Structures are given as C-alpha cells and as structure tokens.
Amino acid sequence: MPGSDDGCVSAARGPIAAGTRATPAQAEEREVRAVTARVGAQAPDFEASALVAGGFKNIRLSDYLGHWVVLCFYPGDFTFV
C-alpha cells in the first residue's frame, strides 16, 4: 500500500508558479492565488496530498504531462450529486 504509514507525507505545496519545476527551497517557487485557468492556456500546476490506492501521497499535476487529464472539483465528500 503506497505511503500507508502517512505520518511523513510532506505538506503539499498547492499552486505552483508556471515554469518552475523546482524544489521547495528555491525561492522562485512563489505562491500563486489569482485565477489563471483559461481554455487554451497551460493548466496551472499544483501539488496536493491525495488518497491513492488506499494510501496517501502527494501528487503533482505536471506528473501527468503526456497524458490526458480530467480534473474534477466537487463540493465535498459524503455529498450525493
């Protein structure tokens, strides 16, 4: 089970400025807040903690380059629509 002991899943960084595929220590990886998602534009990269195959791990959107991705936001677990 991937990362099943969790305890040490490092804090996910959330949105990541475009063009920076860097380590947390690198200063140019600044926080992004403005709405930047537009059709025809690069999808804003981010890192998030996730439940994957029963375990926990951090996932980065840019890990999926080379594949199609459907990113589905929804209001909350235990809702019914």
Place this chain on the structure above:
Amino acid sequence: MTAVAARYAELRALDVEVLSVSTDSRFVHKIWQTDELERMISGGVPFPMLSDQSGRIGEVYGVYDDAGGVDLRGRFLIDPDGVIQAMEILTPAVGRNVDELIRQVHAFQHVRATGEVTPSGWRPGQTALHPSPDLAGAVWKVWRPEAGH
C-alpha cells in the same frame, strides 16, 4: 464522483487519468472511500482523490466558493501538453454529464490527431470539417444542424 468512477475503464482506454479534488482532507477521503464509496463501486473510486484544504488550488482554477469554503463542481479537460481544452463549472445542486465529458475527449483527441474541427454534437464516425478558405460559406454543403452530421 461515482458516476465518473463507473466510466473509469472507458476513460483509461482513451489515455485519460482522472483526478478528483475537494477541500476535504485526505483522511476524510479515506473514510468516505471505505465507509461509503466501496459499497457503491466495486473496489471504491479507482482514481487519486486530492485534497485542497486551503482552497488555494480551487482559487487558481476559479472554482473556490469563499462563502461556502468549498470548491464548486468544476471539470477541466487537460491535453498531453498540459493545456486546458475544456472547462465546465456548475453550482453544487446539479451533477455532471459523463457522456458529454467522454464525447468531448473523443472530439479533442480527433482534432489533435487529424487537424480537423468537429461541429456541434460531433461523435466519432460523423463528419468532421477541414478548415480552409473554401469552407467559408460552404459548411451547409457538408453539415446540417438538424441531422448532426
């Protein structure tokens, strides 16, 4: 979520990965999976369930609802170059149509593979259009809206 999960094999066959995102923590995702989703879908939801607890990812995607503290129902189709090709955002009370998502995946993949463009409601096997100066004013010769092809 379960509606998308039920069509997951079809999406994977089209080289589509699904990532779901809400403001719930990964721990809440786990309990939802084991207490409820696994009873609705054999094996539970098969794709990664991401946590956006601060709402900051939702903010950047324009789906975060400040008043409710949640991410609205937003769906983004992203191509292999990381470019957003389609987006749809709904208020919470109305669910998505997975058929339309899969239709759009087929259409965007057709466009990417052929350079053709797909008319309204296009489905695989139907006529797509070759954009060219000759097509200007001549779409009526090759495509009828009432027939859909």
